[in-house]
Amino acid sequence: MERAELRGQAGQGTGRRRHRGHASQDPDIRLSKALSYILRHGAAELGLVIGKDGFLDVEEVLRCPQCRHYTEKDIQRVVETNNKQRFTLRRHPETGMLQIRANQGHSLQVEELELIPITEAAGNIPEQAVHGTYRRHWHSIKGEGLRCMSRRHIHLAPGLPGQGGVPSGIRSDCELAIFIELGKAIKDGIPFYFSTNRVILTPGNEDGVLPPKYFQRVLQLKPSRCVLPLD
Incomplete structure (x- = not known):
């Protein structure tokens, strides 16, 4: 846009x-x-x-x-x-x-952003990792997973909009919040990073995808809050 x-x-x-x-x-x-x-x-x-x-x-x-x-x-x-x-x-x-x-969101080739790897060894895996999206995209995301699209990374936030310590990474008008099992994805070799402003970034797997098997739950934020089925 x-x-x-x-x-x-x-x-x-x-x-x-x-x-x-x-x-x-x-x-x-x-x-x-x-x-x-x-x-x-x-x-x-x-x-x-x-x-x-x-x-x-x-x-x-x-x-x-x-x-x-x-x-x-x-x-x-x-x-x-x-x-x-x-x-x-x-x-x-x-x-x-x-x-x-x-600090993030590039489609341009930028090789040396100040990204901090998120790993078990570093002990910096956040409690939550959330991707915000809209109802119109949910059908394809549920079947195919999250994709980088034109960007170099999939963007996640360490919480929901309005929560303390969540300045960026998810738009305030998003209708759905997809919670990611970060620990499971990391164990399977998918890399994750913190950007300078604490947005969680991942290039996904070798195809640029974060598959649905790492979706923990999906919360509808608007018009009213409810949990959506994953299958």
Whole structure:
């Protein structure tokens, strides 16, 4: 959704209704969406060379059509106030240039994200690992499992939206929560990681899938809470 919206913004003339919605949207939200698109998906399309660690000079970001009306201070504010902690800022160790990175969600090839392996030996397996989704997807997920799709990882959260310590990893409007048997999947050789902002990431098995056999339970969140059958 973010990619489609931002391609439309860059292309101009996308229709009166979309233009009105874009104009009335909070500037910081527009900037956050633009940063997500550029850093996760669109850098190559925009002619930007993103580092293996996912960092890009803020100066380069501000030259993009989506960000030309913003400043370095605007980016710093959005990063600092983002309640999902989607981004990281740093000064390049050699050039001193301010750089920004998306903490997860990439479709771009990023090889050196700061991911922390989740293992029994490390003793850092969380009590819960939850994937949020929508009712319309449940039939295919129940039969085929969770897939990376266009991203490099399947995203899980260490709890439900609104619970303490769950800033990101699951959207607040999700209708279903799929609880994963993390320990069982890890024993079977499926890797899991924590991102910088504590989102749980997995590439799935060799086919990029987290099979249904690792589904512990499925909780319907909306319109009312109830447990759904797994079979």
